[in-house]
Amino acid sequence: MTLGSRLGLVHEGTLRSHMVRRDGTRRDSLYYSVLADEWPSLRDRLLTRIAAKMAG
Numbered sequence: 001m002t003l004g005s006r007l008g009l010v011h012e013g014t015l016r017s018h019m020v021r022r023d024g025t026r027r028d029s030l031y032y033s034v035l036a037d038e039w040p041s042l043r044d045r046l047l048t049r050i051a052a053k054m055a056g
Helices: 039-055
Strands: 010-020 026-033
Touching: none
Parallel strands: none
Antiparallel strands: 010 026
């Protein structure tokens, strides 16, 4: 499971071999989305995760 999925984002697609790095290798780019009506509950989950990390 990717970080985007764990955060509640929806994987929209992967652009394979999308960019060239400085060392000449190519990398993929993963695209995620969240809809406006999904954002309030996602924001609340993220804030809860942050608070738990800050608490120790």
